[in-house]
Amino acid sequence: MSKFKKKKSGELPAISTASLPDIVFMLLFFFMVATVMRENTLMIENRLPVANQVEKLDKKNLVMYIYAGKPSSRYSSSAGTQARIQLNDKFANIEDIAPFVLAERAAKREEEIPFLITALKVDGETNMGLVGDIKKELREVQALKINYTTRIGDASDNLK
Amino acid sequence: MRRSRPSVNAGSMADIAFLLLIFFLITTTIQSEAGINRKLPPPKDDIPEGFILKRNLLVIELNSKDEIMINDTIRKLSELKRIAMNFIDNGADCNYCKGAKDAHMSIHPDKAIISLRSNRDTGYDAYINVQNELVGAYRQLRNRESMRLFNISYDELKLQYSKTGEIAIKNKLKTIQEMYPEKISEAELKQ
Incomplete structure (x- = not known):
């Protein structure tokens, strides 16, 4: 019978794309896991x-x-163009640092407190005056372990 | 005759997954979480000037134009590491130092203090550059001594310690740190 008539042979079979979603999902999961949300x-x-x-x-x-x-261009109209400090999600003044550190400490378990590190993420074009003020405040509240967070690379990139 | 069940068309699955993938690709910021670790001095604890011999002090000043002045002469950043190493490792009275034993430089790495002063208008970039060079100088000296004593570099020891946490390695690290203690003093900023 001609019920099972064969297709004409000689045509190239199409490449199956059935595994494409799997591959894409694999990539997706990788990025979902590797992503650190700010x-x-x-x-x-x-x-x-x-x-x-x-x-x-x-x-x-x-x-x-x-x-x-x-302040970035979106905020420069309200916050000015001078370098500012940001704690959590808002602009802060020098005197807000001490309460901020104490609040952070209070949120941690007691045995973890000696290991707390303050990471200073400071823009390269900031003046040392502001950084010095921050450090002075940190010394006052005994938050002595600090880290100047940097990008990794050759230091000569700073001199432009 | 068997009735065929309608199947869900999965052809658009790839498109949906791609959309999500692209979203995550764009929002991913692999954060740079590395930097120079420092320890601030406790409040009201500046090193008293009177007790330090002049030869044991290397004064590095950064002015408002980001120029580096070492002991009152303007120097380039590229020279800083060598100068710092010569100063720390001079060791007039130190049996493991390999320095020149100059009469005008430090007696012992334990006594050698680097004083880093910056102006309020100094750029943060320049300050980090100097810190970076100073850390580099100490690190090179520590690596050298570690190679000599334990036949393994200081960086390698540190890596091992963070992996295993063995006390023996910690003691080795401590030995090296005591040979070349990082003594960088930052006086209050100049107005």
Whole structure:
């Protein structure tokens, strides 16, 4: 019978794309796992300086972040163009640092407190005056372990 | 005759997955979580000037134009590491140092203090550059001594310690750190 009539042979069979979703899903899962969502929305410019003698900052839960830099263009009309400090999601003044550190400390378990590190994420174009003020405040509240967060690379990239 | 069940068309699955993939690709910021670790001095604890011999002090000043001045002469950043190493490792009275034993530089790495002063208008970039070079100088000296004593570099030891946490390695690290303690003093900023 001609019920099972064969197709004409000689045509190339189409490449099956059935496994394409699997491959894409695999990639998707990789990126979903590898993605670190930013905890803070940056309201400042934050082009970190470059250094090559760096140490990795692990134990993310023991790090508190202090950002500083010029307000980004969206906020420059309300916050001015001078370099500002950002704590959590808002602009802050020098005197807000001490309460911020104490609040961060209070949220941690007691045995973790000595290992807390303050990461200073400061824009490369900031003046040392602001950084010095921040450091002075940190000394006052005994938050002595700090980390100048940098990008990894050759230091000569800073001199442009 | 068998009735064929209608199957869901999975052809658009790839498109949906691609859309999600592209979303995550764009939003991913693999965060740069590395930097230079420093320890601040406790409040009201500046090193008293009177007790330090001038030869044991290397004064590095950064002015408002980001120029580096070492002991009152302007120097380039590229020279800084060598100068710092010569100063720390001079070791007039130190049996493991390989320095020149100059009479105008430090007696012992333990006594050698680098004083880093910056102006309020100094750029943060320049400051990090200097810090980077100083850390580099100490690191190179530590690596050298570690190679000599334990036949393994200081960086390698550190890596091993972070993996295994063995006390023996910690003691080795401590030995090296005591040979070349990082003594960088930052006086309060100049106005």
